[in-house]
Amino acid sequence: MTTKWWIEGGTFLTMDDGQPIVNGHLVVEGSRIVYLAEAHPGALADGAERISGSGLLFMPGLINTHGHAAMTLLRGYADDMVLQDWLQNKIWPLEARFTAEDVRAGAALAAVEMLKRGTTAFVDMYDHMDEVAQVVEQAGLRGVLARGVIGLCSEAEQRAKLEDAIRFARDWHGKADGRIRVMMSPHAPYTCPPAFIEQFVQAAHDLDLPMHTHMSETAAEVEQNVRDYGVRPVEHLDRLGMFSRPTLVAHAVHLNDDEIALLAERGVAVSHNPASNLKLASGVARVPDMLRAGVTVSLGTDGAASNNNLDVFDEIRLAALIHKGVSGDPTAVPAYEALKLGTVYGAKAIWQSDEIGSLKPGMRADIVALDIDQPHYYPRTDLISHLVYAGNGRDVKHVWVDGVQVVRNRTCTRLDEERIAAEAAARFERLSSAT
Amino acid sequence: MTTKWWIEGGTFLTMDDGQPIVNGHLVVEGSRIVYLAEAHPGALADGAERISGSGLLFMPGLINTHGHAAMTLLRGYADDMVLQDWLQNKIWPLEARFTAEDVRAGAALAAVEMLKRGTTAFVDMYDHMDEVAQVVEQAGLRGVLARGVIGLCSEAEQRAKLEDAIRFARDWHGKADGRIRVMMSPHAPYTCPPAFIEQFVQAAHDLDLPMHTHMSETAAEVEQNVRDYGVRPVEHLDRLGMFSRPTLVAHAVHLNDDEIALLAERGVAVSHNPASNLKLASGVARVPDMLRAGVTVSLGTDGAASNNNLDVFDEIRLAALIHKGVSGDPTAVPAYEALKLGTVYGAKAIWQSDEIGSLKPGMRADIVALDIDQPHYYPRTDLISHLVYAGNGRDVKHVWVDGVQVVRNRTCTRLDEERIAAEAAARFERLSSAT
Structure with missing residues (x-):
């Protein structure tokens, strides 16, 4: 039997430009939104579990x-x-000692933090990815996962890593009711020789998967790329065929105008x-310039060792x-x-904008409810402004994925x-006592 | 009878360089900390109300x-x-319509937000300051308050404003058991003619009060100062005698090396x-340079129309x-x-570092307790780092002033x-319906 529920009388920040704010009702059937409008849903709400939307902002x-x-x-x-x-x-040195169990414990702590702060989908690039995938499956999250690989090693080791990445993709892409998707992910141009990157591009073609990598995070890395390969990272990756696949690059801090145009x-x-x-x-990425040029710009927290939280609301602000x-x-x-x-x-950056990223009928019900009965949401001038400039992941009360x-x-x-906290x-x- | 209470078995971030973190006990008698150490307080805790420090970080x-x-x-x-x-x-235009009742309502909302986010003392510069002082008294906050004045008006109006500022100081300085202190506050060099600023300096001398003003917030303002008075704002205010009084300036974004040295x-x-x-x-203030030069740098949220929250933890991060x-x-x-x-x-910036800003015996008991049983405070690597890079005012559970x-x-x-929220x-x- 399909579950059906109805948020009665709430404020919905739809992120749909046609009508960004709707004061009304939302009905979910199974995994999808089937109704969102000001008017009462009528017979569509028959038999639905009723949830009061009072004092909550849904997004x-x-x-x-x-x-x-x-x-x-x-x-x-x-x-510091x-x-x-x-x-x-x-x-x-500590990461080198990570076991599969460590990765599972760390990913579980991340899952708790992300969910409680309103993140319903995340990209992850690491090792021991089977553990991460299992956490995603159990937590009920949506994950776009990649076995990240560093290619500064022997060809035999490179081959083993590539095979592990391919095996992981075959095992997990589309699993957990479709909540898990997989990417092919050479760590970065400065940690992967060109031939190794090309092997990943080929595998991505073979498996029909997108690609993910770190790119142009620091000025030094860009300089090194020019020294080693005669071109800057964007052109380098383009020559290696990476951008013939759908690609998501992380950071992109140091870009010139030509690189922005090419992206x-x-x-x-x-x-x-x-x-x-x-x-x-590392610097400040040229986000306004990228947006003006039509590049899809999304937000990431990066790992908790360099942030140190996983609250996307913080990144938005x-x-x-x-x-x-x-x-x-x-x-x-x-x-x-x-x-x-x-x-x-x-959603667009992970090629799922038909499914998630906004609230409207037909989309997956990935929904966050924020408690706006708090002083920083008063007076009721502009909820979008309050959310961005005064809000925070701690305002999240309920989450559905x-x-x-x-x-x-x-x-x-x-x-x-x-x-999970005690285990972490x-x-x-x-890990630290043996160093 | 003096109230006595004892935090038993907590983690204390003292902000005292000698021992920044103490795992132990804290005893308060009346308004002051009388004990803070690892060892059990013994007889000192006799008759004290006991509060468990478990799962809390005190600062x-x-x-x-x-x-x-x-x-x-x-x-x-x-x-935007x-x-x-x-x-x-x-x-x-909206501020021009503010009545005393509006100021009281806005200040009350600010008091709720500040207290709940762990702010125990604040500087305020505005009009209708009697209302703000009454809110401070009632809320139990500590306030350093100033009747801010803009001098772009007739001499008669200037005189009335100066008299109001002096009257406010006489009425409120030292009130609310000493929790309220007063400053003299011409709004800014670009909104107050030199002679008017000098009158405030004189009043500050007469009343033995410190001064507060906006300074060098924007590049345009600095240029205008040079155009109008031949010097940049720091030298301008120095010539007007302001810095012969203890002075706190807000913003100080656009400073050259000489100005930093003079401050x-x-x-x-x-x-x-x-x-x-x-x-x-407005730009990014030269904070590392100021700190290196020995300038006392503190943090402010500014008003909620330009922030838009009053969470000092956000400013710290x-x-x-x-x-x-x-x-x-x-x-x-x-x-x-x-x-x-x-x-x-x-505390130093408001001339109260002998009283507040750190936890140690003899200091006022202005204490915040944060709930650290949350995912972003795990693992227990470094609580100071967690607090700054992952923590937030929403982690505050209890506050004492x-x-x-x-x-x-x-x-x-x-x-x-x-x-208070409904009133705001x-x-x-x-206010907005009549515009």
């Missing part, structure tokens, strides 16, 4: 388009350091990670603030556009939060 | 060193606009307002992030320093939150 679940969920285990382990020192002396032409989507880019002093301050234009990235980065454009309630009254329904704490103790 | 209340509390009434009313358009066509030499404190400066595209990203130095404004901006340096509990289980004890909503409706 599409947020989409986090870049991260490494398991890195929650390293949250706060090393901060120079990037290479941070990576080489702190992060990489737009090739339909390459960008995951903008403002908190991570600021914290690691940062995106709305920093591009104004840095460009000197107070109209840059207005509130509604900032919200689109975390919803509509996020694919029609299923995964957070009720600020508590995960499918995950044991206490056990214990796993970190084990 | 000094945050200090918001610049704002306009009543402007919560205009939260979200006008965003060019500054002059925003001020002249939106903010000022350090004169002991002028700065209120850095990162969210407001970004949102209004922004300060820790943007100065890294903009300077290219990932070690700029590390987590602990960012926390100092909102606590120890905040001057030894009195003003927030208990996320609810204000001395303010009627529901009535109604007041905004009235």
